[in-house]
Amino acid sequence: MYDVIIAGAGAAGSTAARILAEAGKQVLVLEKRNHVGGNCYDEKDPYGVLIHLYGPHIFHTDREQVWEFLSQFTGWKHFQHEVKAKTKEGLIPVPFNLNTLHLVFGEDADRIEKKLIDSYGQGTKVPVLELLHTSDQDLKRIGEYVYENIYLHYTMKQWGKKPEEIDKSVTARVPVKVAYDNGYFTNKYQAVPSEGFTVLFENMLDHPNITVKTGTSLEDCTEVQNGQIYYAGDKFEGKVIFTGALDELFGCKYGRLPYRTLEITFEHMEKESYQGVPVVNYTVSDAFTRITEYKYLTRQKINGTTISREYPRDYEGKPDEIPYYVIENAQNRALYEKYAVDAKNIKNFYTLGRLAEYQYYDIDAIVERAMKLSRELLEEKLWKY
Numbered sequence: 001m002y003d004v005i006i007a008g009a010g011a012a013g014s015t016a017a018r019i020l021a022e023a024g025k026q027v028l029v030l031e032k033r034n035h036v037g038g039n040c041y042d043e044k045d046p047y048g049v050l051i052h053l054y055g056p057h058i059f060h061t062d063r064e065q066v067w068e069f070l071s072q073f074t075g076w077k078h079f080q081h082e083v084k085a086k087t088k089e090g091l092i093p094v095p096f097n098l099n100t101l102h103l104v105f106g107e108d109a110d111r112i113e114k115k116l117i118d119s120y121g122q123g124t125k126v127p128v129l130e131l132l133h134t135s136d137q138d139l140k141r142i143g144e145y146v147y148e149n150i151y152l153h154y155t156m157k158q159w160g161k162k163p164e165e166i167d168k169s170v171t172a173r174v175p176v177k178v179a180y181d182n183g184y185f186t187n188k189y190q191a192v193p194s195e196g197f198t199v200l201f202e203n204m205l206d207h208p209n210i211t212v213k214t215g216t217s218l219e220d221c222t223e224v225q226n227g228q229i230y231y232a233g234d235k236f237e238g239k240v241i242f243t244g245a246l247d248e249l250f251g252c253k254y255g256r257l258p259y260r261t262l263e264i265t266f267e268h269m270e271k272e273s274y275q276g277v278p279v280v281n282y283t284v285s286d287a288f289t290r291i292t293e294y295k296y297l298t299r300q301k302i303n304g305t306t307i308s309r310e311y312p313r314d315y316e317g318k319p320d321e322i323p324y325y326v327i328e329n330a331q332n333r334a335l336y337e338k339y340a341v342d343a344k345n346i347k348n349f350y351t352l353g354r355l356a357e358y359q360y361y362d363i364d365a366i367v368e369r370a371m372k373l374s375r376e377l378l379e380e381k382l383w384k385y
């Protein structure tokens, strides 16, 4: 009855479903949550404010093909994303740029700006590490300020590390922009879907060849015997695309893959504005990493305002926890590879997405990857047997 079963209706699974359905394949999408959209899911809270339940998402890309593909399913609200950091100097723009320099260094700023431009040129991006190692005391001050006040404590919170566990050379790769430019991303397209991400993915999955079952996991409907998948008791000869956590699929038999999770709390206020900007990073104080004020992120015109706070923690695999951020290191990659070998031994089984590949993807990158995998499947380059 089905040519393809896809586990997961996030950006990865929904994109693959649509491409395969348009090519005439009958696609069954199984989603264990009670909604589509994966972590991009948004909904209106009881006060009518559109919130992102799994953390704030902004679409940004330079990939023309991905932009065109997604634009079939949504209009967009365009904007240039800007982020502030809360430090003792108040709200300062990040990444650190010449606007930030003048807010932080007051009377000294003109002198330091000239040195920055003379040394590196207008419009360049200078890694913080380079500034930390310069012999010029003014330039070094910028490096030290940025490292201490923007990256060090934030990174400790985000990844649950002690200062001595933070690799300065990795953290300090982040650039200082020698320009009056508060833009957070540099991409050509930066936008949110005009009616939200959920509507985008609902429209993508709305195709006569796609059947979606929410509240249903792959494990509810299939089993594997000797490398063969069975669906509803019968041998399944089609293809299965899995976008969930590979360790959990195999009962964590080699151990659990480490992740950072987030506890995200929401608060509604009957006032026009809380912070006046979409995102403020708390880089030196508090236990949360950032506050998002949704009406500024989604450009929704509404009375009252809703904010969220994100508290990072280690993921322990509890039922209400979500594995958000992969912890990339050689040991974790080696553990993942053990599961990947088991997955390869299942006939016509393909892993796709941030969980199944144990890899961070932005939305545009995973949509592109899903488009590529689907097209390769259609060209049957990927038959394993």
Ligand SMILES: Cc1cc2nc3c(=O)[nH]c(=O)nc-3n(C[C@H](O)[C@H](O)[C@H](O)COP(=O)(O)OP(=O)(O)OC[C@H]3O[C@@H](n4cnc5c(N)ncnc54)[C@H](O)[C@@H]3O)c2cc1C
Residues within 6 Å of the ligand: 007, 008, 009, 010, 011, 012, 013, 030, 031, 032, 033, 037, 038, 039, 040, 054, 055, 056, 057, 058, 059, 060, 216, 217, 218, 219, 243, 244, 245, 324, 325, 352, 353, 354, 355, 361, 362, 363, 364, 366
């Ligand atoms: C806090 C945060 C903020 C982010 N912000 C941005 C941003 O601003 N811009 C951006 O481009 N990217 C952002 N990202 C990245 C973005 O969330 C991912 O690119 C995207 O969610 C990846 O989609 P996916 O389909 O791989 O995974 P997911 O969205 O996680 O979808 C996987 C789906 O599979 C389902 N599933 C799992 N196991 C099973 C199973 N066994 N059976 C059936 N279903 C299953 C899950 O319930 C889930 O719905 C952010 C990520 C985080 C963590």
